[in-house]
Amino acid sequence: MIIRRQTRKIDVGGVAIGGDSPISVQSMTNTDTRDTESTIDQILRLEKAGCEIVRSAVLDMEAAAAIRTIRDGITIPIIADIHFDYRLALAAMENGAQGIRINPGNLGGEAKLAKVIDAAKLHKVPVRVGVNSGSIEKDLLKTYGYPTAENPKALIESALRNVRLVESHGYHEMKISIKSSDVMTTVSGYQQLSKLTDYPLHLGVTEAGGLIAGTVKSSVALGILLSQGIGDTFRISLTRDPVEEIRVGFELLRSLKIRERGPELISCPTCGRTQINLFKLAEEVERYVQTMVTPIKVAVMGCIVNGPGEAKEADLGVTGGNGVGIIFKKGVIYKKVAEEDLLETFMAELKKAEEEGQNS
Template structure:
């Protein structure tokens, strides 16, 4: 597993790499200059399971706001910098636990050196980010288009610049909205570096398409033991990114905790609003801290048998609902009481 071979990097009070658990990241969509709104969103994300948060730093005011934001949150804060090296320095001086830069757009070597010097002095990790949308023209020509090989070469070139400056406290991210190119690029770079990797399918899209692309892409990459932090990039509320990331990690067996809801597809035997019921169950269990499987079945004929692999389940009939444990019917209740009965069982769960 590549993850065991990467170097350990300390980001605030968390460690990544070296076989440490894959951590979930997101990014605020508030104006960073608005401390109150940014803190409010970060606290919501923390509660949902976000473990590292990134904030855009487009202005000096935003860089200075980090100091106050840091005082009010509990997870590591990453400053996202483009173009202006002075903002990277100011972000570190104001308490950023890590900075994200693309050395290609920071400017001259002297400017990169100035950023590296401050990072080295404060032992702040630098995430070197390369995006398929901004691949250098010479690499596009060399590889006859935007390719995984070009992405990897670009990223390693940037890493070598910083390593030559005597600093190797680095994290690498190579992102593309092309899922298979992204997967291939990660397979290649994992063989060429021991720096931890931040993984995500960039510009993945809306909740629907973005979730599918992210699940496929992250699934391929993480299954190979590649990746130390992840972000599900969605055009939607950041909270949705956390929910999706947790589900992806749990599905791959990389994360314990949280109730997994399984439900059957609808069929001609279904006599209840199974779609509505399954969605209500999924929403209801979000705040219940159990590591179990809950089945939601649409008929009393096959429901008990199909639910036997779940720890607990419910099945609906005409006016009546069944409560099932390990495939055995333990209780019959009126259909309208089914959801409350399940919740009560979960709240008083004994393993």
């Protein structure tokens, strides 16, 4: 049983983070924020996949102003990602940003930070203090050295220094992130930080890589931390369509039995017995179940051997071969169809299961 670390609770646009609130799954848009139509379209796809908070880069005043239009077109909270220019943080909050991600130490000094915090108080906007291995202050690197798994002190002290800067202006609506591209540095850093503060923690491995490398690195690091009760919200960072980040995020939570959203999909790895186009079938089913919210178990199997028998716990499954498609429920054959009609028929069964789940 996982025992959650006790943290203070903050509110990001109606989504609670920390305390006893569910661990939330985030992503970040990769569109040009100034292109509001494309950005809204991407966020709506993220919402459909289950994304609960979204972050967008604010590179200039036009992007800051675009936050208003984007917020009006979506339903989940939007966080403005700010670097260096404090005026962008002010403009983003004026235009409806429901959170800001900043590194307080790189905004240009105490006076500029004070203006940002005053605006955060005014607009009731929480602050994410975000520090990466590549953005640590030079004096801390000189004192502690570059952060490693054995010695992440520079990363931790940089975060706490910036937290103290915000606190010095009388503001405590914060969450903290300390990210590294190295898995074990990330794990060690968060483990040690969690003992030094009760602010909610945003987890992530920065610059994790593409679909395979990024999924593995993020799942290892975040899986270790979440299993230890560390972490209140997170992003799986992938060089990929951000919708994939949400899919990986919820599968991670499901595997740890922390949260469950939508169907659990199981499929066999294929072998010489496979006589249907299992890759295409599994891909199409996987794409569809990501739009579902009913927590059923769905199986896509390659042959009769691995079909109803090995997947008998599945609520709904599909297999086939030699021109025949089979749909089964709880290990019992439910329907036989021609192989060319299998995908369409199975999709109809999935839709029916989703409707029944929502009406139950």
